[in-house]
Amino acid sequence: MTPQENYHDWLRDAHAMEKQAESMLNAMSSRIDNYPDLRARIEQHLTETQGQIKLLETVMDRNDINRSLMKDATSKMAAMGQSFGGMFAPDEIVKGAISSYVFEQFEIACYTSLITAAEKAGDSASIDIFKQILAEEKAMAEWAINHIPDVTEQFLLRSAAEGVEAKK
Amino acid sequence: MTPQENYHDWLRDAHAMEKQAESMLNAMSSRIDNYPDLRARIEQHLTETQGQIKLLETVMDRNDINRSLMKDATSKMAAMGQSFGGMFAPDEIVKGAISSYVFEQFEIACYTSLITAAEKAGDSASIDIFKQILAEEKAMAEWAINHIPDVTEQFLLRSAAEGVEAKK
Secondary structure, eight states: OOHHHHHHHHHHHHHHHHHHHHHHHHHHHHHOOSOHHHHHHHHHHHHHHHHHHHHHHHHHHHTTOOGGGOHHHHHHHHHHHHHHOOTTSTTHHHHHHHHHHHHHHHHHHHHHHHHHHHHHHTOGGGHHHHHHHHHHHHHHHHHHHHHHHHHHHHHHHHHHSTTOOOOO | OOHHHHHHHHHHHHHHHHHHHHHHHHHHHHHOOSOHHHHHHHHHHHHHHHHHHHHHHHHHHHTTOOGGGOHHHHHHHHHHHHHHOOTTSTTHHHHHHHHHHHHHHHHHHHHHHHHHHHHHHTOGGGHHHHHHHHHHHHHHHHHHHHHHHHHHHHHHHHHHSTTOOOOO
16 A cells, blocks of 8 residues: 555544544533533533544545545444443543543544654645644643542542532 | 542452553564564563552552452453454554553553542552552553654555565
């Protein structure tokens, strides 16, 4: 396969990944009741993710990639996203905070690879877009890891209290 | 639930996570033929992971956690690990390099939460162990992200060449 063919496959994967991120962030933010800081940051990143999807679509259009052929990749990614979930577990909020961080790191790894692929495939016009998206993913990942101790502590306090919902 | 009960559940999860890491690293290192740097680093981390499992078992013993009850958690984690795989895909080595990084980040997030839980559950004797493990996971994650561009580039070169295996 040529570098361009591999690169185009990975662009489709990236688009599917962001669509999955959108679903996961949407589901998480709508379920969180008692952890307002986490909810607010997730909502902010949901908006960023919707912008990233539009940016990726400009890259795909520039590379003549037919977006109607992308269902397969999307469903493969969906399985991965769901396994991250831990949703509905008694410690859902802690698992969710961990999953948010891990999914951002997955995105960071994919864009790191994609930047190399864009260089080798000669699509230098798209590299700044990937770097811009990467910066947003890194900011979200950093926020998430910095807040895991706080979410864990709040969960433990709520979990130990009578008549208080802890899980979400 | 008390902080101790939640903490003990998470210790079981951490043990299952490391057992799963051991399986994944083992499977990856035995499949890689053409990417010796990645293979060597994975083998090193496999040895580290086996040491981490022993360390976690000392923590579990100190907390009187019965290790024979841990099968459930292990099988839950196995599903997650497999979905990370991308193994046997034509771009297996690139997906594998990404997965290695992402799984390390999953471990980093879990130990970050576990350190808070150990503090709140009063198991301060175990915190240095978690910090030691965390340092090894961070070193592996940093190595992995720094080598993703190189693995991507090597894969693209091999993939474009006639009669050369690229995938593993």
